[in-house]
Amino acid sequence: MNNQKSQTQSNQIQIKDNFAGAEYTNGVQLGHTKEEFMMTFLNIVPPAGRVVGKIMTSPGHFKRMIRAMEDTLKKYESQFGKVEEAQSPKDEIGFKAE
Helix, strand or coil, rough: CCCCCCCCCCCCCCCCCCCCCCCCEEEEEECCCCCCCCEEEEEEEECCCEEEEEEEECCHEEEEEEEEHHHHHHHHHHHCCCCCCCCCCCCCCCCCCC
C-alpha cells in the first residue's frame, strides 16, 4: 500500500496587523531588471498624487498575474459588458524633489 498522503495541501494567508486595507489606484509606474518587475501603484487626484503600494516580483510571477488579470477581465466583460480603457493622464506624472 502506498504511504503518500492524498490530502490537498493548503497555504494559510495572513494579514499584517498594521495593514490598513485596500487603497484605490488609478495609475501605475512599471519598471524591470533582468531578475524582477517593479510596480508602483498611484492614486492621482490632480493637482497631486500619492504612492499607495509597491510590488516587486519575478518575471514568471508577473506573467502569471497578467494572465489571471486578463481572465478576470474577460469574465467581467462577459457578465457586465465591454470595458472601455481609461484615458491616460494628459499632464506629466512623476516624483519631484522639493
